[in-house]
Amino acid sequence: MKTHKGTRKRIKITGSGKIMVRKAVPKRMRKNKRSLYEMRGDMAAHKTVTRSIRKNLPYS
Numbered sequence: 001m002k003t004h005k006g007t008r009k010r011i012k013i014t015g016s017g018k019i020m021v022r023k024a025v026p027k028r029m030r031k032n033k034r035s036l037y038e039m040r041g042d043m044a045a046h047k048t049v050t051r052s053i054r055k056n057l058p059y060s
Contacts, residue, residue, distance in 0.1 A: 001058045003056070003057055004057065007056040008056075008057060010022065011045075011057065012042060018044050019044065019045040019053055020044060020045065021042060021043060021045045022043075023040075023041070023042070025039045
């Protein structure tokens with residue numbers, strides 16, 4: 001089974017096995033530096049999405 005390259009570039013799996021994804025920032029919030037600063041960093045993926053992500057990344 002092949003690894004989905006687009007998923008591999010966007011997802012990070014922690015040492016404990018948690019799937020981390022980037023936060024989506026709407027365009028209206030990008031105009032304000034403070035809100036852009038608050039949206040930095042990754043967040044854990046929702047449990048409904050993790051199953052499909054793991055299917056796209058079979059060797060991780």
